[in-house]
Amino acid sequence: MANVGSVWQLQEGEVRKPGLAHFVMMALFAGIGVVVGTFGSLAVPLGYVTAFWPGQAIQSVGSIWYGAWGGIAGFIFPIISNMISGSAPLPVSLAYIPGNLAQSIIAGWAFRQFKADPRLKSAKDWIIFTVWGIIVSNILGAGWGSFVLKWFGLIAPGAHLTVFIGWFVGNSIASWVLGVVMLKFISPIVIRTKTFCKGYWA
Amino acid sequence: MNAIEIKDLIWRYEGRETPALKGINLEIEENQFIGVIGPNEAGKTSLVAAIKGIIPENYNGIYKGDVKLFGKLNRDSSPRELARTVGMVFADPDAQFTSMSVEEEISFGLENIGCDVEEIGKRLEWVCKLTNIEGLLEKPPYDLSGGQKQRVAIASIIAMKPKIIILDEPTSMLDPISKDMVFDLLRIMKEQLNLTVIVVEHNVEKLVELADKLILVHDGQIEKYGATETFFDDLDFISEKSIRVPGAIKFMHMVNASRNKGEHSPIQLEEIEKTVKGYLKGDE
Amino acid sequence: MEQTRKMQRTIIGYIPAESPMYALHPVARLILFLATGLLPLFIEAPEYNVLFIIIIFFMLKYSHVNLSRLKIFLPMMITVGIIINLTYFFFPINTEEGLIIFSIGRFNAHFHSFMWAMSIYIRIIALLLASIFYFSTNRERDILVGFRTLGFPFIVSYFFGLILRSAGIFLEDYAIIREAEQARGLDVRNLSFGGKVKHFSMYLVPLFTLSIRKCEDISIGLFSKGTELSGKVDGKKRPDYLKHKMKLQRTDKWIIATIIAASLAVVYFDLVVDSFSLENAWLYRTLRHTWFNL
Numbered sequence: 147m148a149n150v151g152s153v154w155q156l157q158e159g160e161v162r163k164p165g166l167a168h169f170v171m172m173a174l175f176a177g178i179g180v181v182v183g184t185f186g187s188l189a190v191p192l193g194y195v196t197a198f199w200p201g202q203a204i205q206s207v208g209s210i211w212y213g214a215w216g217g218i219a220g221f222i223f224p225i226i227s228n229m230i231s232g233s234a235p236l237p238v239s240l241a242y243i244p245g246n247l248a249q250s251i252i253a254g255w256a257f258r259q260f261k262a263d264p265r266l267k268s269a270k271d272w273i274i275f276t277v278w279g280i281i282v283s284n285i286l287g288a289g290w291g292s293f294v295l296k297w298f299g300l301i302a303p304g305a306h307l308t309v310f311i312g313w314f315v316g317n318s319i320a321s322w323v324l325g326v327v328m329l330k331f332i333s334p335i336v337i338r339t340k341t342f343c344k345g346y347w348a
Numbered sequence: 349m350n351a352i353e354i355k356d357l358i359w360r361y362e363g364r365e366t367p368a369l370k371g372i373n374l375e376i377e378e379n380q381f382i383g384v385i386g387p388n389e390a391g392k393t394s395l396v397a398a399i400k401g402i403i404p405e406n407y408n409g410i411y412k413g414d415v416k417l418f419g420k421l422n423r424d425s426s427p428r429e430l431a432r433t434v435g436m437v438f439a440d441p442d443a444q445f446t447s448m449s450v451e452e453e454i455s456f457g458l459e460n461i462g463c464d465v466e467e468i469g470k471r472l473e474w475v476c477k478l479t480n481i482e483g484l485l486e487k488p489p490y491d492l493s494g495g496q497k498q499r500v501a502i503a504s505i506i507a508m509k510p511k512i513i514i515l516d517e518p519t520s521m522l523d524p525i526s527k528d529m530v531f532d533l534l535r536i537m538k539e540q541l542n543l544t545v546i547v548v549e550h551n552v553e554k555l556v557e558l559a560d561k562l563i564l565v566h567d568g569q570i571e572k573y574g575a576t577e578t579f580f581d582d583l584d585f586i587s588e589k590s591i592r593v594p595g596a597i598k599f600m601h602m603v604n605a606s607r608n609k610g611e612h613s614p615i616q617l618e619e620i621e622k623t624v625k626g627y628l629k630g631d632e
Numbered sequence: 633m634e635q636t637r638k639m640q641r642t643i644i645g646y647i648p649a650e651s652p653m654y655a656l657h658p659v660a661r662l663i664l665f666l667a668t669g670l671l672p673l674f675i676e677a678p679e680y681n682v683l684f685i686i687i688i689f690f691m692l693k694y695s696h697v698n699l700s701r702l703k704i705f706l707p708m709m710i711t712v713g714i715i716i717n718l719t720y721f722f723f724p725i726n727t728e729e730g731l732i733i734f735s736i737g738r739f740n741a742h743f744h745s746f747m748w749a750m751s752i753y754i755r756i757i758a759l760l761l762a763s764i765f766y767f768s769t770n771r772e773r774d775i776l777v778g779f780r781t782l783g784f785p786f787i788v789s790y791f792f793g794l795i796l797r798s799a800g801i802f803l804e805d806y807a808i809i810r811e812a813e814q815a816r817g818l819d820v821r822n823l824s825f826g827g828k829v830k831h832f833s834m835y836l837v838p839l840f841t842l843s844i845r846k847c848e849d850i851s852i853g854l855f856s857k858g859t860e861l862s863g864k865v866d867g868k869k870r871p872d873y874l875k876h877k878m879k880l881q882r883t884d885k886w887i888i889a890t891i892i893a894a895s896l897a898v899v900y901f902d903l904v905v906d907s908f909s910l911e912n913a914w915l916y917r918t919l920r921h922t923w924f925n926l
Contacts, residue, residue, distance in 0.1 A: 165851075166851050166854055166855060166859065166861070167406070167847060167848070167851040169791070169861060170794065170847050170850045170851045170854065171847045172791075173791055173794035173795050173797075173798055174794075174798040174801075174802075174843050174846060174847050174850070175843075176795045176798070177794070177795045177796070177797070177798025177799035177800075177801070177802055178798065178799075178802050178839070178840070178843060180795060180796075180799040181799050181802045181803055181806070182836075185832070200832070222795070223795070226795065226796075226799075229763045229766075229767065230645070230767060231708070232705045232708050232709075232760045232763065232764060233708060235669060235756065235759030235760055235762070235763055236666075236669045236670070236759070236763060237669070237670060237673055237759070238759075298673075298752075299748070299752045300716060300752055300756065301715075301716070301719045301723075302719045302720045302722075302723035302724065302725055302745070302749075303723070303725065304719075304722075304723025304724070304725070305719035305720075305722065305723040308719075308723075309719070323830075324836070327834065327836065327837070328836055328837075328840070331837045332836070332837055332840045332841070335840075335841055335844060336840075336844065338363075339844055339847075339848075340407075340408060340848075341844075341847060400856060401855075402852050402855060402856065405855060406848075406851060406852050406855055426858075426860070427855050427856075427858050427859065427860060428858040428860055428865065429858075430856075430858065431856065431857055431858025432858065435856070436856045438849070438852070438853070440849065442801075442849075443846065443849030443850065443852075443853060444849070444853040444856075445797075445853070446794070446797070446850055446853050446854055446857070446859075447793065447797075448771070448772040448773045448776065448793055448796065448797065449771075449772075449773045451873075451874070452773055452873075452874060455873035455874065456857060456859075457857040457858065458871075458873070459865075459870055459871045459872065459873060460857050460858040460859050460860070460865070460870075461858050461865070462865035462866055462868070462870075462871065463871065464871055465871050465872070465873050465876040465877075468871065468873040469873070469877075472873075488642070488771070488772065488773075490800055490804065491641065504857070508857075508858075
């Protein structure tokens with residue numbers, strides 16, 4: 147039986163190289179993000195205030211499974227899904243990039259750093275996902291996002307804290323639910339594939 | 349000259365206990381039309397994937413032996429060099445589309461192998477006429493029917509003018525009319541293009557009409573490789589390997605056996621019809 | 633009887649089967665999008681952005697876009713308006729003047745705050761409509777040709793194309809799964825919101841499994857067509873047939889030059905002359921005069 151941490155451990159003689167398949171998976175994952183993000187935005191039409199936006203789960207899980215490839219996909223897909231769903235115009239979407247990038251890499255970094263299992267097998271795995279993949283990621287994402295809204299004048303400066311809290315709580319709940327489903331049910335399949343990244347690029 | 353030479357090829361997918369290919373040795377001459385038959389999980393797809401170089405490039409596993417295309421080891425060739433030599437059409441037409449329109453899909457492969465834009469234009473025109481897809485150029489792949497998709501997939505490979513074209517169960521996901529269209533295209537490839545064609549196909553009736561030679565793959569090994577006309581002479585052996593022998597061929601064998609005809613029986617429908625009519629008229 | 637325009641499906645929506653916009657080179661359309669997608673940011677005066685919105689609607693109509701399809705964006709546009717107005721109502725800005733339009737309990741609707749909210753709202757709608765216009769008049773391949781003509785490397789434009797393609801694949805698979813569920817009698821409309829969320833989450837399991845297989849298929853498809861992501865073939869630049877085929881015409885060049893010149897003029901008048909500030913806006917001054925006689 148695989149012990150915790152072995153998911154990230156290279157087997158003896160195992161060679162993993164980044165290749166075409168990773169590039170394709172990055173695009174496919176971004177495409178999935180576009181659909182999930184667009185549907186999420188249209189289903190809960192709060193516009194640029196992305197509360198209850200399930201796309202954040204795609205971002206966290208993407209970097210856990212696909213390392214840096216998932217991270218890149220995670221900050222690109224919101225730009226496209228925002229334009230398609232009409233939830234944020236291009237300049238606002240571009241300004242969101244640092245927040246989306248943070249949301250897209252923290253979980254992946256934490257899982258590798260603390261050797262957590264993407265299949266959420268132990269309490270430690272759950273805690274790392276919840277703390278890093280949800281709470282820390284969303285604090286940074288919501289913090290940056292609400293700052294962007296204030297910067298563009300889309301919210302009154304006095305509403306900054308309220309919007310931040312609403313954004314953080316709403317997104318955290320949606321991304322936790324979706325993230326847990328994805329990790330618990332799909333990770334066992336993903337970790338057997340060639341595109342699963344034990345390191346950051348392969 | 350041999351288009352393909354395979355020597356002692358063994359391939360085992362990662363995580364599997366038994367190899368998919370167990371010591372394959374095979375030589376295929378240039379400009380032959382080869383049919384590959386065999387039951388499911390026999391190793392047919394693995395065999396053609398190894399010829400194309402998809403194995404070992406795209407899968408993890410253990411690979412031993414050599415595959416040479418026109419004398420060159422395929423593991424020493426880049427994807428681009430391989431694409432110039434051998435093209436492959438897959439069973440699922442959706443799986444092979446990588447572009448946003450038919451025109452782009454066909455030109456994509458040509459761009460990859462470095463055709464200049466004028467040549468791409470000429471080849472597009474030629475291949476669209478050949479495969480009868482002229483009206484589809486502007487369409488996105490998801491707007492096409494299954495048969496149209498497969499014709500586009502075949503066109504995109506023919507346009508690259510490789511010396512070898514492999515088609516892996518090209519009709520398995522198509523309706524009967526689309527299947528016929530694909531077989532019509534295969535006939536065009538055989539009659540009009542100077543190519544080595546390898547077709548993996550379950551529809552033996554149709555395949556025998558076109559193939560110069562047949563390969564029977566079973567349990568990771570080549571059980572039989574020979575000229576199509578004599579391939580079914582030992583029907584019991586073929587049937588033992590879980591191949592559904594066409595009724596017309598079985599019938600002809602029975603008729604010939606009852607008439608104590610020692611020589612091999614005809615296998616193509618037209619020939620069978622002619623022979624049976626002859627028998628009915630009293631010819632020997 | 634009103635003639636129904638024929639529409640063509642794209643991965644990201646619908647576009648007219650025929651449109652005068654298609655006479656323009658994709659890069660001219662892309663530059664138009666970049667300009668219309670940025671210029672409202674320089675404009676605070678609501679009347680100019682309203683004019684901008686009217687122009688976009690005129691362009692949508694002129695381009696044969698089926699306007700009824702814009703209905704899906706309505707909930708978003710309404711809630712965005714509500715959110716902006718609520719935040720500026722409960723957290724007003726520039727209250728020093730004390731110009732109050734109305735009050736609800738202890739909360740006052742301050743004139744400047746209200747006008748600012750309106751200015752921002754109209755601006756955001758203008759920006760959104762610019763996006764909608766672009767995606768309603770461009771096929772995926774037009775977007776890619778636009779990118780390539782602007783000099784984006786092959787790998788970038790191909791990556792973008794593959795994202796759109798995979799979004800399409802994902803949606804096709806999603807539709808198949810939904811049809812299968814409906815065939816078994818499940819009506820998602822009857823589910824509670826929580827049920828819908830749970831249901832949506834559970835869709836992802838088969839969809840991801842399919843995507844993993846598709847990834848393998850597409851990778852093999854790319855490999856078998858000799859794809860190398862370097863953007864070079866035998867040391868030379870990778871040929872680009874579509875870009876070669878879609879050549880920039882003189883009209884396109886004139887249009888691009890006009891868009892750039894107009895954009896620079898807007899930026900100049902905003903940054904140097906301050907023509908588009910809210911305080912200088914005709915509507916702002918008129919309403920201020922009408923309501924407060926100032």
